[in-house]
Amino acid sequence: MNHPPTITDICEAAARIEPYIHRTPVLTCRAIDTLCGASLFFKCENFQKVGAFKIRGATNAVFSLSDQEAASGVATHSSGNHAAALAQAARWRGIRAHVVMPKNAPEVKKAAVAGYGANIRYCEPTLQAREDTLAEVQSETGAVFIPPFNDWRIIAGQGTAALELCHEIADLDSVIAPVGGGGLLSGTALTVSARSPNTQIIGGEPANADDACRSLKAGKIIPANNPTTIADGLLTSLGDLTFSVIRQHVADILTVSEEDIIQTMRLIWERMKIIVEPSSAVALAVVMAHPEKFAGRRVGVIFSGGNVNLASLPWKL
């Protein structure tokens, strides 16, 4: 696909991945509605296969390949949910997945990716080493590179979560998705702008990694500069494809503090009795931190995932 996905492309992606993924629930929580003074609808991708929305894009990309393209497998560089998702999607298709990971990646992530059956190739923890190693893997195996977010097939797949949300909940005033590389936010934006044109699309970003917010204001991509945030799914900078969609369709990107993210994550665990990862909490933290923008409104909030190391929680124990 060499153009931004249309709503038809996103519907086709939804049909393509439907046999494999979960249709996740949209939950509500009266206690949190009362706290926020708004009606919130939480699209729970924390319950998704592999624990995150990433399986949507990866599965769409893997099943978009022709048999000939797929025969030599797929490859990516990632130490996070995309690598696990690509490995799972490749296993469903019956092909190999090669994953380049920095050798200092946390053991728990190495184990997760290995557990989904990927062939892992370790590299030095630099961007150059990562790209060189990926090129090596591709030339050795002929595998097709599936990028983590800056790819129309991935963006179309990520847009299917909002498709389900819009199908279930009408008349949303806003939809909020967290933004790292921008795959989820740009997919959400393409879906929502087509299906519910009066709904405002908003990105949520850690203030500590606010490159997307600054990029949107500047009108050009401003890369993140070694950000540190508890929302470790949101460290990445935008790509040219995701940025082009975000510029066109996203009304605003709002930032939240680390303290806001942690408090909101704990609130979700305590009140909703569900486990979300810090990146998910960012989307609700935006509502909590900017109550005047959402008072009395119907707001869709995309919980991106639920992969948390339970042995290391960010609040005082």
Add this chain to the structure above:
Amino acid sequence: MNHPPTITDICEAAARIEPYIHRTPVLTCRAIDTLCGASLFFKCENFQKVGAFKIRGATNAVFSLSDQEAASGVATHSSGNHAAALAQAARWRGIRAHVVMPKNAPEVKKAAVAGYGANIRYCEPTLQAREDTLAEVQSETGAVFIPPFNDWRIIAGQGTAALELCHEIADLDSVIAPVGGGGLLSGTALTVSARSPNTQIIGGEPANADDACRSLKAGKIIPANNPTTIADGLLTSLGDLTFSVIRQHVADILTVSEEDIIQTMRLIWERMKIIVEPSSAVALAVVMAHPEKFAGRRVGVIFSGGNVNLASLPWKL
């Protein structure tokens, strides 16, 4: 009500409480099914109002009172979910709830019960002080005592969770509920034995608080002797009413170690991305610890609640 609830009574309880409580979901988890070699159906009372099944019995009892009985309010002694549930149910009915709590109860529990609007009366942490203080409160206020479990109205209310489970999932080979005072297990037993007579009813209990297991074997109530278990909802001994039902309808009570409870609780959090309290984990831990009894079977598992102090988790951090 001065007889064990019939299935008609339980259906009436369900209708009585339906405007107030959640119809909780029945979830499945392929990863846990694979681990257990069984098909498990989790009735998720952790998502219930007040965070536990206790709201069912309390609401049924409060709304079973005549206007005249209700006028002077309700009273109980409890430091746990029953007190919070009774306070919430009383608030729905617009009457006072008086709760006798030991003065050394954890602050988090005091705050929860106060948060639901109860009038709290503190007492010394002995059974005698608790009973004396409750008698005082009743004579001062005329409030009706609503016991935490040994009461047919409470038992009928707790049985409505299994009613929903049986309505949604047919042909269960077994249903497992945790057992403390026996309100949930006896309500479950009355419902399941009427609605699905070929389904085996099993209790799950911490080995460290195995008084119900020993009582069932002995054919008489053997009180717990200062038990200590992480499953703090299951410390209580059976009452004569709950025991009479359990004796008649429960096939077996199986026990699990503290380590089993903790590992199972963590497994549920990690794989299902939901928060359950240790007492809930007991029911699944029974399946994990006795795989030969459940292999290939369809098993209903009642998750009793999700109230956990997130600042103090039972695994290594």
